[in-house]
Amino acid sequence: MEDLGRELVDSAICVHRELGPGLLESAYEACLAHELRSRGIEVARQVWLPVLYRGVQVEAGYRLDLVLGGKVVVELKAIDSLQPIHDAQLLSYLRLSGCRLGFLLNFNVRRMKDGIKRMMNGY
Numbered sequence: 695m696e697d698l699g700r701e702l703v704d705s706a707i708c709v710h711r712e713l714g715p716g717l718l719e720s721a722y723e724a725c726l727a728h729e730l731r732s733r734g735i736e737v738a739r740q741v742w743l744p745v746l747y748r749g750v751q752v753e754a755g756y757r758l759d760l761v762l763g764g765k766v767v768v769e770l771k772a773i774d775s776l777q778p779i780h781d782a783q784l785l786s787y788l789r790l791s792g793c794r795l796g797f798l799l800n801f802n803v804r805r806m807k808d809g810i811k812r813m814m815n816g817y
């Protein structure tokens with residue numbers, strides 16, 4: 695898991711150096727997935743995330759931007775600044791998916807390191 699996290703951060707910095715801020719999330723998602731795959735990392739995009747309510751799977755329209763190796767959830771943003779609601783969103787995704795490690799990546803920053811937030815779900 696930690697190796698995937700390191701590769702993700704390095705890949706995000708590479709993508710940001712190449713593209714800079716100001717694009718749509720979808721562009722960063724596609725480029726980041728390409729960069730990660732070129733490094734041999736298994737990447738799933740727009741992964742359906744059901745909600746389990748009283749034993750019933752409910753389609754609630756949730757999609758994980760990226761899932762690395764079936765273990766790490768990545769939520770991409772291209773916004774002015776990350777807010778507490780984004781933390782809550784990622785923590786909910788981690789809980790619902792059963793993954794322990796997640797990253798919020800905001801590409802709308804001058805330096806990518808300022809747009810990276812790592813979070814763990816302790817269940």
